[in-house]
Amino acid sequence: MIATLLLVLVACAIGAFVIGRNRAIAIAGGKVASLHSRPSHHGASLAIVCVVPALALIVLWSIIAPNVMDTAVLSRFSAELADYGVPQIEGFLRDSRAVAFGGIAGFTDELTEQAAAYYQSLNATGNMILAAGTALFVLAGLYLGYRAIKLRTRARHLVERFILVILIACSAVAILTTIGIVLSLVVETFRFFQKVPATDFLFGLHWSPQSAFEGAGREALAQDQSKIFGAIPIFAGTLLITAIAILVAGPIGLMSAIYLSDYAGPRFRAVAKPILEILAGVPTVVYGFFAALTVAPFLRNLGESVGTSVSSESALAAGLVMGIMIIPFVSSLSDDVINAVPQSLRDGSAALGATKSETIRKVVLPAALPGIVSALLLAISRAIGETMIVVMAAGLAANLTINPLEAVTTVTVQIVTLLVGDQEFDSAKTLAAFALGLALFCITLTLNVIALRVVQKYRERYD
Amino acid sequence: MNENPVALGSEAETSSKTAVKMRGTGVDVFYGDKQALFGVNLDIPENQVIALIGPSGCGKSTFLRCLNRMNDTIDICRVTGEITLDDQNVYDPSVDVVELRARVGMVFQKPNPFPKSIFENVAYGPRIHGLARTRSELEEIAVTSLEKAGLFEEVKDRLHEPGTGLSGGQQQRLCIARAIAVSPEVILMDEPCSALDPIATARVEELIDDLRQNYTIVIVTHSMQQAARVSQRTAMFHLGYLVEEDETDTIFTNPSNPKTQDYITGRYG
Numbered sequence: 119m120i121a122t123l124l125l126v127l128v129a130c131a132i133g134a135f136v137i138g139r140n141r142a143i144a145i146a147g148g149k150v151a152s153l154h155s156r157p158s159h160h161g162a163s164l165a166i167v168c169v170v171p172a173l174a175l176i177v178l179w180s181i182i183a184p185n186v187m188d189t190a191v192l193s194r195f196s197a198e199l200a201d202y203g204v205p206q207i208e209g210f211l212r213d214s215r216a217v218a219f220g221g222i223a224g225f226t227d228e229l230t231e232q233a234a235a236y237y238q239s240l241n242a243t244g245n246m247i248l249a250a251g252t253a254l255f256v257l258a259g260l261y262l263g264y265r266a267i268k269l270r271t272r273a274r275h276l277v278e279r280f281i282l283v284i285l286i287a288c289s290a291v292a293i294l295t296t297i298g299i300v301l302s303l304v305v306e307t308f309r310f311f312q313k314v315p316a317t318d319f320l321f322g323l324h325w326s327p328q329s330a331f332e333g334a335g336r337e338a339l340a341q342d343q344s345k346i347f348g349a350i351p352i353f354a355g356t357l358l359i360t361a362i363a364i365l366v367a368g369p370i371g372l373m374s375a376i377y378l379s380d381y382a383g384p385r386f387r388a389v390a391k392p393i394l395e396i397l398a399g400v401p402t403v404v405y406g407f408f409a410a411l412t413v414a415p416f417l418r419n420l421g422e423s424v425g426t427s428v429s430s431e432s433a434l435a436a437g438l439v440m441g442i443m444i445i446p447f448v449s450s451l452s453d454d455v456i457n458a459v460p461q462s463l464r465d466g467s468a469a470l471g472a473t474k475s476e477t478i479r480k481v482v483l484p485a486a487l488p489g490i491v492s493a494l495l496l497a498i499s500r501a502i503g504e505t506m507i508v509v510m511a512a513g514l515a516a517n518l519t520i521n522p523l524e525a526v527t528t529v530t531v532q533i534v535t536l537l538v539g540d541q542e543f544d545s546a547k548t549l550a551a552f553a554l555g556l557a558l559f560c561i562t563l564t565l566n567v568i569a570l571r572v573v574q575k576y577r578e579r580y581d
Numbered sequence: 582m583n584e585n586p587v588a589l590g591s592e593a594e595t596s597s598k599t600a601v602k603m604r605g606t607g608v609d610v611f612y613g614d615k616q617a618l619f620g621v622n623l624d625i626p627e628n629q630v631i632a633l634i635g636p637s638g639c640g641k642s643t644f645l646r647c648l649n650r651m652n653d654t655i656d657i658c659r660v661t662g663e664i665t666l667d668d669q670n671v672y673d674p675s676v677d678v679v680e681l682r683a684r685v686g687m688v689f690q691k692p693n694p695f696p697k698s699i700f701e702n703v704a705y706g707p708r709i710h711g712l713a714r715t716r717s718e719l720e721e722i723a724v725t726s727l728e729k730a731g732l733f734e735e736v737k738d739r740l741h742e743p744g745t746g747l748s749g750g751q752q753q754r755l756c757i758a759r760a761i762a763v764s765p766e767v768i769l770m771d772e773p774c775s776a777l778d779p780i781a782t783a784r785v786e787e788l789i790d791d792l793r794q795n796y797t798i799v800i801v802t803h804s805m806q807q808a809a810r811v812s813q814r815t816a817m818f819h820l821g822y823l824v825e826e827d828e829t830d831t832i833f834t835n836p837s838n839p840k841t842q843d844y845i846t847g848r849y850g
Binding site for chain 2: 383460462463464465466467468469470471472473476480481484485
């Protein structure tokens with residue numbers, strides 16, 4: 119029903135557009151330039167006036183109608199349902215709706231059949247009211263809008279205001295979603311901190327949430343619940359792997375950026391830059407099994423051959439592969455900022471007798487430094503938030519170590535393991551995932567803010 | 582002035598009394614397939630200001646950029662013929678372009694100070710060429726250069742503030758100070774005043790006149806008045822050819838070529 123109405127509305131909109139445009143042309147009497155707004159503005163504004171109120175009615179109706187119908191059914195059968203509990207009533211309504219509108223009914227009896235019949239009659243009436251209301255709105259809009267089309271009617275203003283509202287609504291979706299995510303993180307984290315003190319979480323050195331128990335048998339566990347949620351080891355693991363990744367990606371990315379921007383010929387650059395950027399398009403899960411199946415065994419064998427023990431899931435393997443992954447971020451962004459340094463500075467330096475490498479080291483790189491720093495920071499936040507590679511290659515053991523040959527674990531890996539599997543969503547274990555998520559969010563947010571500020575502060579220095 | 586003039590070629594012989602610092606002989610320049618300069622023969626007299634004039638696209642900037650091989654940075658640019666600096670061909674393979682540019686400095690159309698402090702801007706050249714052994718020597722070079730560029734009094738209290746914070750005219754004089762700091766023998770100026778207001782232009786022109794005592798100066802300009810004010814000799818380019826070259830007074834009062842006549846009286850260009 120609603121789908122049909124929407125289709126009709128689309129047709130109405132097109133019709134109203136044509137009517138409005140033709141009316142405007144007719145009013146102008148051949149001199150279209152004498153209209154305040156273009157004929158298509160008049161058409162669009164008539165379409166808006168016709169369709170938007172009706173559309174609002176349909177949306178409102180589809181939100182309210184089901185509740186209204188449920189209430190009506192309940193009040194009609196209140197006598198028969200007097201001794202039902204809440205779950206039974208919900209089941210009854212669900213079954214009745216299934217019988218009435220198609221679907222899989224669990225349990226049907228005479229009462230649900232009656233209720234279904236009532237549902238159907240309610241729905242039919244409702245649909246008629248809705249169709250009538252929609253038609254009324256469309257016709258009223260058409261009449262009023264049509265009469266309003268005059269030479270000096272400011273239809274363009276209405277249309278542009280309408281477009282502005284749509285644009286604002288779209289950006290509001292993104293912003294509100296972000297706010298919603300942050301709020302849910304904050305609320306769940308707060309609940310977690312009611313079970314486990316924040317200080318134990320932030321400064322504890324021991325992380326083994328898999329041994330947490332809720333409910334029965336909890337008292338029997340000698341271990342103190344809050345002492346197994348110390349997040350330091352996993353943040354240390356994240357830091358270690360990120361540091362390895364940046365040690366790989368920073369120099370390689372930066373130097374390839376310098377080569378691409380200042381040494382490579384245009385033809386090589388045209389080929390090499392897209393290829394580097396393809397590296398960014400490789401799915402991280404591919405990097406993940408590359409790390410777990412190729413790099414990690416290679417490192418372990420290498421370690422064995424020189425007589426050191428390398429864990430088969432080492433921070434080094436994960437960090438190396440993650441470093442490869444973020445090379446394109448560093449090189450592509452740095453290449454852009456290095457290219458943005460004006461040629462006049464390079465010429466000025468060359469005219470003073472500086473060599474190309476002196477020019478790059480002493481003029482170009484200092485001028486591009488803010489952009490390079492922000493590229494590195496963005497790469498770091500990407501590395502911190504990266505999950506798949508570390509899930510597959512870094513392991514689960516929360517070792518507090520700075521030895522890159524040992525297995526460590528990261529915040530993202532732990533969030534995955536906390537939430538995978540069957541568990542209640544209000545246990546300390548699952549809530550810990552929200553606390554970790556919030557902490558991670560704060561870290562990457564801080565890095566991004568710093569990156570933005572650095573760029574803003576120094577951006578116009580060479581202009 | 583030198584009483585024994587060096588042979589300067591047929592045109593210059595009659596009018597110039599100074600030594601030749603740089604000399605272009607049969608200079609052709611190509612950008613890809615397009616030829617931008619056709620057999621230019623031009624002498625740059627020592628310790629004088631020579632102005633290169635001509636309508637846009639006539640090749641005067643191209644010729645200027647050949648003198649310190651700045652055209653090397655353009656991949657498709659090819660130069661044939663001979664350009665000498667003190668009788669040494671600058672396009673000879675034995676010549677290091679870095680050394681050449683230390684001897685032939687350049688000031689650009691748009692002021693292009695580095696995004697560094699005023700002091701660092703001037704100290705940049707001496708540093709990379711190792712002209713100063715100690716910090717105090719470096720400071721002395723910087724101060725002297727700024728003084729010669731007539732900028733020191735204005736900036737002496739803020740030597741460590743960014744050079745990009747100066748006004749346009751000050752920035753251009755900073756660039757001139759930066760060029761002077763490496764003690765070049767020749768200074769090339771590519772329309773150095775086209776981005777400046779009249780007051781700043783007057784200051785830079787005064788400065789050019791002062792600098793003539795110690796440096797050979799080649800200046801590209803679109804302003805006839807500027808050429809007349811600052812230069813001793815003037816060369817007129819048109820469509821890639823050197824039309825005529827003579828003492829500035831002669832060019833502006835009694836040019837031998839009708840094209841020059843047309844250009845300086847503003848009939849085209």
